[in-house]
Amino acid sequence: MNFLKRLFSKQSRIPRVNIKQRFELIGRVGQGSMSKVWRARDYNTGKIVALKVLHKEKTEELEARFVGLNKPKEGEIAVQFHHPHIVKTFEHGITTDNEQFLVMEFIEGYSLSYLVEAQNEDMRTNCLKYMIQLGEAINYFHQENWIHRDICPRNIMVDNAHQLKLIDFGLVVPNTAAFLQPGNRTGTAAYMAPELIKRQKTSQKIDIFSFSVTCYEMLSKRLPWEAAETLDAVLQHINTPPENIQNLLPDLNPQVAEAIMKGLELYPQDRWQTMKAMLEPLKQAYQSSHEHLKESKAKPSATPSAKPQTATSKSTTSPPRKKKAGDQTTSQTKRSPHAEKRIKKNDAQDAPLKNDRPSPKKPKPKRKKPDENS
Numbered sequence: 001m002n003f004l005k006r007l008f009s010k011q012s013r014i015p016r017v018n019i020k021q022r023f024e025l026i027g028r029v030g031q032g033s034m035s036k037v038w039r040a041r042d043y044n045t046g047k048i049v050a051l052k053v054l055h056k057e058k059t060e061e062l063e064a065r066f067v068g069l070n071k072p073k074e075g076e077i078a079v080q081f082h083h084p085h086i087v088k089t090f091e092h093g094i095t096t097d098n099e100q101f102l103v104m105e106f107i108e109g110y111s112l113s114y115l116v117e118a119q120n121e122d123m124r125t126n127c128l129k130y131m132i133q134l135g136e137a138i139n140y141f142h143q144e145n146w147i148h149r150d151i152c153p154r155n156i157m158v159d160n161a162h163q164l165k166l167i168d169f170g171l172v173v174p175n176t177a178a179f180l181q182p183g184n185r186t187g188t189a190a191y192m193a194p195e196l197i198k199r200q201k202t203s204q205k206i207d208i209f210s211f212s213v214t215c216y217e218m219l220s221k222r223l224p225w226e227a228a229e230t231l232d233a234v235l236q237h238i239n240t241p242p243e244n245i246q247n248l249l250p251d252l253n254p255q256v257a258e259a260i261m262k263g264l265e266l267y268p269q270d271r272w273q274t275m276k277a278m279l280e281p282l283k284q285a286y287q288s289s290h291e292h293l294k295e296s297k298a299k300p301s302a303t304p305s306a307k308p309q310t311a312t313s314k315s316t317t318s319p320p321r322k323k324k325a326g327d328q329t330t331s332q333t334k335r336s337p338h339a340e341k342r343i344k345k346n347d348a349q350d351a352p353l354k355n356d357r358p359s360p361k362k363p364k365p366k367r368k369k370p371d372e373n374s
């Protein structure tokens with residue numbers, strides 16, 4: 001019976017591709033927790049592509065969580081996206097070794113994790129622009145009725161033309177009732193919304209939360225809550241209010257600071273209700289910073305060497321964002337992967353998460369509203 005099922009299943013009708021015959025594997029570019037990624041030449045077209053081959057057992061384990069729900073495969077989902085800030089997937093299929101694979105445009109550039117760590121000229125100049133580009137990608141996702149579930153710098157790249165690209169759709173689920181049920185704590189701990197950690201019902205607002213954590217980190221190089229060893233410890237942290245980013249960066253445009261802090265609200269109903277709504281203040285801040293920039297360029301008295309002011313512009317007279325101790329501008333310091341460790345196990349109660357963030361100096365006050373379910 002099982003044999004017959006397999007024989008007539010959708011998967012058995014997909015032709016198998018011998019990766020080594022079809023592609024010249026030029027070099028490994030990434031080792032995700034779920035896959036291997038190569039820079040490769042497609043012999044069919046002669047083009048350079050990114051070839052992502054999913055780890056068979058880990059993918060089966062992930063898919064088993066959605067058994068009966070008919071969760072589309074990563075490749076099936078990825079080929080549907082057509083957006084300037086989402087990596088293009090040309091093709092997907094199954095290898096002769098029975099692994100899923102995706103063929104994507106190859107992004108020449110950097111991981112956003114690197115830019116967060118480096119806080120270099122590119123990041124200081126373009127931070128708000130990148131935040132908006134990421135927000136636009138998530139907004140597109142949401143309007144197409146998906147939830148990303150794993151927004152974090154590790155899953156975002158910036159190409160050499162300074163365009164941001166969302167790259168990893170391994171945990172994407174449809175935004176339908178069956179996929180919003182409580183229980184499944186997949187994601188990256190430090191970016192996970194409280195309701196996800198507490199195994200409550202989810203919504204697209206979990207992406208708004210992760211986006212806000214990512215923006216906080218892009219601007220300040222810090223997570224709103226210090227990384228913790230276990231998900232229970234993360235739960236404790238999210239019950240305390242995060243440090244207001246405006247305190248860390250007094251020159252940050254208050255509209256941007258308020259937008260991020262609202263995205264980090266404990267309760268989904270207190271957050272931005274849509275990604276589109278959150279994008280508005282960010283876009284306004286971007287526009288006003290550019291108007292100030294034009295004005296200051298027009299005035300001969302303005303400092304000629306002043307850098308374009310973006311997210312950190314309260315006014316044309318604001319000093320540029322202060323450099324913090326530990327900021328890197330030249331060396332390619334790699335960000336510790338521990339802050340972004342993904343929780344893959346269904347029962348991730350005791351999943352170890354290494355802490356690469358300093359402990360807070362003083363205890364923070366508890367959030368006003370009591371925790372419901374911890």
Ligand SMILES: Nc1ncnc2c1ncn2[C@@H]1O[C@H](COP(=O)(O)OP(=O)(O)OP(=O)(O)O)[C@@H](O)[C@H]1O
Binds near residue numbers: 087104106154168342
């Ligand atoms: N289209 C691409 N162009 C260039 N490099 C890419 C591309 N896609 C992925 N990479 C590289 O491969 C790495 C892993 O890719 P990806 O995040 O999709 O894999 P993953 O196994 O799902 O990751 P994880 O589960 O650890 O988040 C990326 O961090 C990046 O360095």
Ligand SMILES: [Mg+2]
Binds near residue numbers: 154168
């Ligand atoms: Mg990834």
